[in-house]
Amino acid sequence: MTMTHPGLPDLWGYLVWGFMLVLGLWSLLAGTPHDLQRRTLNLKAFWLTRPLVQFFTRSLWPLRLLKLAVVILFLLVIVAGLYGSPIAERNLATVLTWNIWWAGLIVSVFFLGSVWCAVCPWDTLAGWLVRPRLWFARINNSLDLKVPRYLRSVWPALLMFIGLTWLELGVGVTTSPYATALLSLLMVVLATLSMALFRNKAFCRYICPVGRTVGFYSQLAPVELRPIDAGVCAACTTLECYNGSDKVDPCPTQLVMGSLTQNTYCTSCGNCVRSCPQQNVSWRLRPPSYEAVADARPHWDEAWFMLGLLALTAFHGLTMMPFWEQWMSAFAQEIGDSGQLLASFSIGLFLSLLLPVLLYALTIFVLQHLNGRQVGFRSLFIGMVFITLPLAFVYHLAHNLNHLVREGVGLAEVFLNPLGIGLAPLSMAEKHQRHFDMLISQDALFVIQGLLMMFGFWLAIKVLRHRGQRLLPQAGWRMLPVLVFIIAVNGFHLWLLMQPMVMRM
Secondary structure (H helix, E strand, O other): OOOEEOOOOHHHHHHHHHHHHHHHHHHHHOOOOOOOOOOOEEOOOOOOOHHHHHHHHOOOHHHHHHHHHHHHHHHHHHHHHHHOOOOHHHOHHHHHHHHHHHHHHHHHHHHHOOHHHHHOHHHHHHHHHHOOEOOOOEOOOOOOEOOOHHHOOOHHHHHHHHHHHHHHHHHOHHHOHHHHHHHHHHHHHHHHHHHHHEOOOHHHHHHOHHHHHHHHHHHHOOEEEEEOOHHHHHHOOOOHHHHOOOOOOOOOOOOOHHHOOOOOOOOOOOHHHHHOOOOOEEEEEOOOOHHHHHHOOOOHHHHHHHHHHHHHHHHHHHHOOOOHHHHHHHHHHHHOOOOOOHHHHHHHHHHHHHHHHHHHHHHHHHHHHHOOOOOOHHHHHHHHHHHHHHHHHHHHHHHHHHHHHHHOOOHHHHHHOOOOOOOOOOOHHHHHHHOOOOOOOHHHHHHHHHHHHHHHHHHHHHHHHHHHHHHOOOOHHHHHHHHHHHHHHHHHHHHHHHOOEEOOO
């Protein structure tokens, strides 16, 4: 018997739809948006956060200890996956990776931006193997080759993301501790090979699907690493933030702090904070929407990655609907697919990627023609793509909260027996009990999910108004196609949240 989580109640569906219609109508009738005011709070100067910031920036040891702790957990996942029970819900490898880490990762972005990248065990292990920093010397075993031009984009990360989705949902990696361990080891191998071949950290910037997902979502995060005084950076000629110093490594993703305007490639490692001789770099709080609305400037490949995020997050939700398996089975019979139904799943994945892209392209095409082709299709396609970022992020967050809150219980028991030795699969009684032992109450979860859907829609409207005004100053009501796209996508995400959702394991 398949267990499902209850969906968002109808009342919240009505409330979110009412909010969308009212705000959408206002966006068409309201006048020209006012210029955004950028207000920030320097966490290094604020008395309440100053001790914590200084603790993590004065020395490398706090970060090193955090990395060590994460690596230990990662190695425990590997051991449990390779040698533990094949029962997914009893094995630490699958429970920690898919129910806790992957679900909690998106939640962490909402508060801390790309902080995960600073403690990533894949990169840490690769660094220990290729560029170990010993007490007496810094050893570099890398060839330090220049990254080929064909790899200097986020296309590799997007293809990796699609491939991992195929493995996760098509092959069923999430239900196999052994496959989860092998996939984890594969990521370490890729990170190590990349570091052994190329200078800096090409894997983090161009290849890692998790890092790029975190990076793009971090454009909506309330924290950023930026200069304290832009004038100091303008007068700097040594660029320690980029080149590093005798004691601090260079920026792993080759960013110059004086010209940094977006979080996309920042890994929050803090190298720039420690290497700056003027101590002119600090974390600070900011409005969560400012970067996506005004600062970020995407390239063609980045626009496609954001569209991929939108499509893949919805696809993850769709595959956890009770009717998904029925659809796949019926489709497999039509095309003569058998076994694991990988052909049917692959076609479903391809269509789920294609349809949002076609819908967005059609939206931009109509927008361009309604406005007399004042702006080229490519410029509009790239400039307006930021409307997809908050829509993907809030749904991803709301969906993952379901897993984290409902399936994150019982983690202590799994840690007590991480390999799951001698344990039987969860009984129906235990699965039912999980519905009552949630980390927060079900009503509180519904409130958070409903508010998140409103929040994401509001951010998308802000992007539409400000970026639309910049691209097409006289558009007015002719922005309607983009508004319809936003309502359709958020409405579809809302519908997914309102359906019963199959438990991951």
